[in-house]
Amino acid sequence: MICVNGIEISPPDDARVSLLDLLREHLHLTGTKKGCDQGACGACTVLLDGDRVLACLTLAAQAEGRDVRTIEGLSGESDDLHPLQRAFVEHDGLQCGYCTPGQICSAIAMAEELRRGDPSYVTHDLAAGPPVATRAEIRERMSGNLCRCGAHNGIVEAIEAMLAETAA
Amino acid sequence: MTPLTYIRASDRADALARVGTDGRFLGGGTNLVDLLRQNVEQASALVDISRLDGAIREIEGGGLLIDASVKNAALAAHPIVRSRYPVLARALLAGASAQIRNMATVGGNILQRTRCMYFYDADGARCNKRQPGAGCDALDGFNRYHAILGASDQCVATHPSDMCVALAMLDAVVHLSGPAGERQVPLMDFHVLPGDMPQIETVLKPGELITGIELPPPSDAIANSEYRKVRDRSSYAFALISVAGGLSLANGQVTQIRIALGGVAAKPWRASRAEHALLGRAPTPDAFLAAIREELVDAQPLSGNAFKIGLVERTTVAVLTALAGANA
Numbered sequence: 001m002i003c004v005n006g007i008e009i010s011p012p013d014d015a016r017v018s019l020l021d022l023l024r025e026h027l028h029l030t031g032t033k034k035g036c037d038q039g040a041c042g043a044c045t046v047l048l049d050g051d052r053v054l055a056c057l058t059l060a061a062q063a064e065g066r067d068v069r070t071i072e073g074l075s076g077e078s079d080d081l082h083p084l085q086r087a088f089v090e091h092d093g094l095q096c097g098y099c100t101p102g103q104i105c106s107a108i109a110m111a112e113e114l115r116r117g118d119p120s121y122v123t124h125d126l127a128a129g130p131p132v133a134t135r136a137e138i139r140e141r142m143s144g145n146l147c148r149c150g151a152h153n154g155i156v157e158a159i160e161a162m163l164a165e166t167a168a
Numbered sequence: 169m170t171p172l173t174y175i176r177a178s179d180r181a182d183a184l185a186r187v188g189t190d191g192r193f194l195g196g197g198t199n200l201v202d203l204l205r206q207n208v209e210q211a212s213a214l215v216d217i218s219r220l221d222g223a224i225r226e227i228e229g230g231g232l233l234i235d236a237s238v239k240n241a242a243l244a245a246h247p248i249v250r251s252r253y254p255v256l257a258r259a260l261l262a263g264a265s266a267q268i269r270n271m272a273t274v275g276g277n278i279l280q281r282t283r284c285m286y287f288y289d290a291d292g293a294r295c296n297k298r299q300p301g302a303g304c305d306a307l308d309g310f311n312r313y314h315a316i317l318g319a320s321d322q323c324v325a326t327h328p329s330d331m332c333v334a335l336a337m338l339d340a341v342v343h344l345s346g347p348a349g350e351r352q353v354p355l356m357d358f359h360v361l362p363g364d365m366p367q368i369e370t371v372l373k374p375g376e377l378i379t380g381i382e383l384p385p386p387s388d389a390i391a392n393s394e395y396r397k398v399r400d401r402s403s404y405a406f407a408l409i410s411v412a413g414g415l416s417l418a419n420g421q422v423t424q425i426r427i428a429l430g431g432v433a434a435k436p437w438r439a440s441r442a443e444h445a446l447l448g449r450a451p452t453p454d455a456f457l458a459a460i461r462e463e464l465v466d467a468q469p470l471s472g473n474a475f476k477i478g479l480v481e482r483t484t485v486a487v488l489t490a491l492a493g494a495n496a
Contacts, residue, residue, distance in 0.1 A: 015174035015214070018201075038202050039268060051241075051270045057201045058271065061174040062194075062216060110266065118245040121261040121403065127251040143403035144265020 002063045004029070005073030011064050019063050020044045020055035023070060031071035031101045035146075042145035045102035046070050052109035071101035074108070083165055084108060087158035095149035103145045107159045110141045111166065133163050169204045173213040180220060180345060180379060187215045187375055194218065195237065195276030198268050203281060207290045208298060217377070218273060224248070230385030233343075236275030236378045240331065241266065243274060252386040255393035255412050259334035262397040265404050275378035278332060278342065278358065279370070282325035282434070283406050284314065296322045297366040311470040313408065316477060318433040323366030324470060327359060327435050328406050334395055336436035337412035337428035340383050346376030355381075359435035369434070388416035389424035396487050397430070398479060407431040409476050411483045415451065415491040422446045427460075427488075429480060432467075439463040442484070451492040453485050460484040 001008040004027060012022055020037070023029045023046070035043030037056045044055040047069040074082040084104050087093070094100045114137075117130035122140045131137055138156050147155065175191075177183035187193060191213035194200060203209040222238040224246050232253070234243060243249055244260035264272065286293035286305040294303035306314055306324050314324040332355065340355040359370050372378070384390075393414035399405040410430035416423050425446045427439040445459040460481050467477050489496045 015172055016169045038205075039198055042265065042267060045267055048270075052267045053271050054198070054267045057196075057198050057268075059174065059194075059197060059201060059214075061176075062197065062218065064176075106267065113266070116245075118241070119250060119257065119261060121258065123261075126254050126257050127247075140403050141266055144267045 001065070002060065003067045005069060012060050015059065015061050017060045018056055019046070019048075019058040019060045019068065022060040022063075023055060023068075029070055029072050033098055033101060035098070035102075040146075041099070041102075042106060043099050043102040045106045045145065047105055047109055050109065050112065052106050069105070071104060074104070082108070084158065084162045087161040087165075088155070091158040091161060092151065092154040093158040094147075094151050094154070099145060099147045099149075103142070103147070103155055106142060106145045107155075107162070110138075110159070111163060113141070114163070133160070135160070169207070170210055172204075172211055174216065175213060176216045177220060180217075180377070183215050183217050183220070184345060184347070184375065184377060186213075187377075188213060189374070191215050193275075193377055195273035196239070196268075196271035197276075198264070198272045199276065199280040203288075206288055208281075208288060217275075222273075227382070232383040234274055234381045234383070236273060236343075236380050238274045239270060240264075240272045240274065240277060241269040244269065253334075253338065253383060253390060253393070255337060255390070255395045255414060256331070256334040256383070258395040259330040259397075259410075259412060262395060262407075262410070263330040274331070274381055277329055278335075278355075278378060278381075279372070280327075280329055281369070283328045284325040285310065287325060297325060297362075297369075300365070300367050306470075308471065310472060312472040313406065313431070314470055314473055315433045316467040316469050316473060316480075317429075317437055317464075318361040318435070319468065320362045320364065320366070322364055323362035323434065325362070325366070325434055326431055327433070329436070330395070330397060330407060330410060330430060332359075333410055333412045333428050333430035333436045335381065335383075336438050337393070337414060337426045338383055338390060340381050342378060343380040343382060344372070344376050345379045346373055348373070350379075352382070355436070356438055362434050366434075387414075387424060389414035389426050392416055392491055393426070394487055394491060396483055398483055409480050409483060411480070411487045413484070413487040413491055415488055417451055417492065417495050420450055420495065421448050422451050423448075427463075427484065429463075429484075432476060432480060439484075441465075451488070451496055453489050453496060456485045456488045457481060 033043040035041035414426035442459040442463040
């Protein structure tokens with residue numbers, strides 16, 4: 001079984017079905033978007049056991065026995081927006097909104113990577129402690145999520161706001 | 169994608185026993201799933217090895233043994249890799265995106281195929297690698313990303329991995345297991361140049377599995393190492409060229425030097441000539457430039473990538489000068 005947003009789902013019979021098509025076409029969870037379907041845009045980013053992955057290049061069968069969380073599952077039982085969803089609204093982190101679910105799932109996992117001290121390509125001293133979440137760090141860490149409307153400045157501001165709120 | 173069977177291997181022996189003649193091992197799938205979907209590759213079965221043991225452990229003598237199913241992200245974040253093999257951590261972090269690094273395995277990274285767009289265009293382009301004897305549309309086509317060293321009139325594709333450039337520079341060893349038993353191959357001998365058979369990319373035998381990568385004990389030049397990648401945008405793009413360098417000095421002379429180049433050939437390119445030219449020399453930018461020029465004497469640029477020669481020269485000088493620090 002695959003646990004999608006807390007609900008147990010049977011894996012598809014056809015091994016070719018991607019996790020993305022399972023979510024969108026079989027479960028009708030259309031929040032996760034199909035952009036390029038070849039790992040170039042990040043629109044299909046979901047959380048697999050808490051780590052951000054691309055649902056388009058993950059076969060659904062590979063998610064068996066694991067926990068999948070999508071944009072629909074971020075707020076849990078309540079109808080409240082996740083703090084990062086609120087920040088995206090406040091900081092104009094979107095225009096058309098197509099990349100937004102992927103951006104938000106990606107940034108939530110990115111915050112955890114920062115918290116545990118994972119370095120990035122722009123981290124100056126790889127051996128030092130947890131990197132500081134500068135704008136350069138956030139931009140590098142979010143480079144796997146493209147926004148064709150060019151809302152990247154608002155996206156970075158929204159993420160900065162969430163990180164500040166979490167740290168407070 | 170043609171219909172296929174999905175098998176999750178319970179251990180290494182199970183994977184080797186079940187892959188069969190038309191099966192493929194599946195790691196993170198970040199390249200293979202795409203290739204299957206584009207009908208560039210076909211497989212009757214996928215044997216998923218991504219959940220096999222993924223350990224990183226120190227070995228006798230001070231080296232490091234990395235299981236093939238370790239994720240790229242986990243390897244880059246490992247404290248020993250970050251502190252003792254900085255060139256490898258930086259190269260891993262230069263590759264792909266955070267999402268892909270969370271999925272992609274070390275073994276899969278080594279086996280990823282070229283990103284030549286003519287290779288990917290199964291319906292519209294000629295490619296000797298995809299269909300031997302068909303011809304090569306890159307020779308007179310869009311070849312900005314293609315090889316300047318070690319290519320042939322059959323194929324000018326480059327190997328896309330950043331990690332492998334660092335592994336080449338480190339003298340890493342690939343551990344293999346197959347029907348005929350276990351063996352070890354230096355990373356530098358693992359990939360092969362295209363020649364008349366560009367469809368053959370490695371020395372991997374049918375049914376053989378990469379089980380791990382062994383790094384040598386860190387030396388002074390490995391401790392003082394760096395990876396620099398030049399691309400068309402500052403992140404999430406394949407390399408135009410890249411340089412992995414490591415340097416140690418004593419009494420104003422180069423005592424250890426390691427240089428490998430990416431984005432220039434069908435395999436990671438160890439710049440042995442340049443290394444030889446620099447041993448025992450003073451670490452000056454002029455000496456670095458003369459040495460890398462010696463390496464590039466045989467470079468044969470295509471219609472769209474002559475800029476790579478100057479780019480390799482400048483990037484190599486910049487990396488080595490930075491590593492030499494105040495001594496340059």
